[in-house]
Amino acid sequence: MRNAPSRIEWEYEGKPDFSSGTGATRAERTLALGSACIVPVVVLLLASTRDYGWSWLQLAVALALAFDVGGGLVSNALNSCKRFYHTPPKQSEGKLGVVLKHPVRFGSAHVHTILVALLFDADRWATYGLVWYALLMLSVAVVLRTPLYLQRPASFLAILLATLINFYGIAPVPGFEWLAPLLFIKIVYGHMVREEPYRPA
Template identity: 55%
Template structure:
C-alpha cells in the first residue's frame, strides 16, 4: 500500500443512502451536481424539439435522469463504496437492508421497463431485453471473485455500450440510459473497492 494512502472502512452519522454516510462536503457536491448533467441535456432536447413529450413523460424522464446521472458518481465515491460495501447498521433499518443487498438493489432498477412502457408502448421488447441483460450482468459481477470484479464489470459495460449502439436501438431521447445505468450499478454499486479518506496533515 502506498505510504500516503489512508484506507478507512469506518463511518458514522445520519444514514445517507445517496452519497454514503459520512461523505465529505466535496463528495456530496460531486454526487448531487452530477445529478443535473443529464436532466440539463433533456431540457436542451425538449427546447430544441428533439423530443416531443407530455408533461408526465418529462417528469418521469427528469426523475430517471437525475437518479442515473447522479448515481454514476455517487456510487463511485469513496463514501459510497465505504457505505455500500460495509455491513448494515441498526439505525439503517429496512432501507439499509434493501439498498445494501446487491441482488435487491439491482432488481429494483427497472428503468428500461419503465421507459419502454411509457415512451414506446408498442415496444416492450426494448425494456425486457435490456432488463434481462442487466440482471444477468449483475449476477455475473456479484458471482465473480473480488480480484476480478472490476475488469469483469468493465467487460460487461463494454458489451452494453456496443449493444446500445449497434444491436438494441435506443429509445429516442434515452440514448444515454443503458450505458449510464450499467456504469451506475454494474461498476459503481457492485464492485467493492478500497475507500480512501483525506490524507492526514502529519503524513509525509
C-alpha cells in the same frame, strides 16, 4: 495530488445517507449533486430542440430518471458509498438499509428501461424494456460471482458490451440514448464492485 496522503477506512458513523454514503465529505457530496444535474440539462436541451411529442408527465419522468442515473453513476463511485454499501447494515439504518445494502435487491429495483419503454414506446416494452433489464441483471449476477480481483475488469467488459448493444443492437428509445450505458456504469461497476474506500489523511 497523485501522491496526496490518504488512508483506507471502512468505519463510518452519522445519520444514514443512502445517496452519498454516510460520512461523505463536502467534496464528495458536491461531486454527486453536480453530476446529478448534467443529464437532466441534456434531456431538457433535447426535449426543447427535438420533436419528441412528450407530455409534461413524460418530461417529468425523463428528468427524474436522468437525475437518478447521472447522479447515481458518480455517487456509487464515491469512497463514501463504497464504504457504506460494502459493509453490513447497521441497526440505525433500519429495514431500508437491509434492503438497499443487498446488491441484487438494489440492482433489481432499477427498472428504468421497463419504465421508459412503457411510457415512451409501449410497443417495445418487451424487446427494449425487458431485454435491457434482463441484460442488466445478468451482468449483476456475473460480476457478483466473479473473484474480487477480477470484478472491476468484468464490470467494464459488461459496460463495453452494453454500449455496443446500445449503438448497434437494440435501438434506443428517442431521447434516452444515454440510458442503458450510464445505467450499466452506475449499477454494474459503481454499485457492485467492492473497492477500498479512501479518506483524506
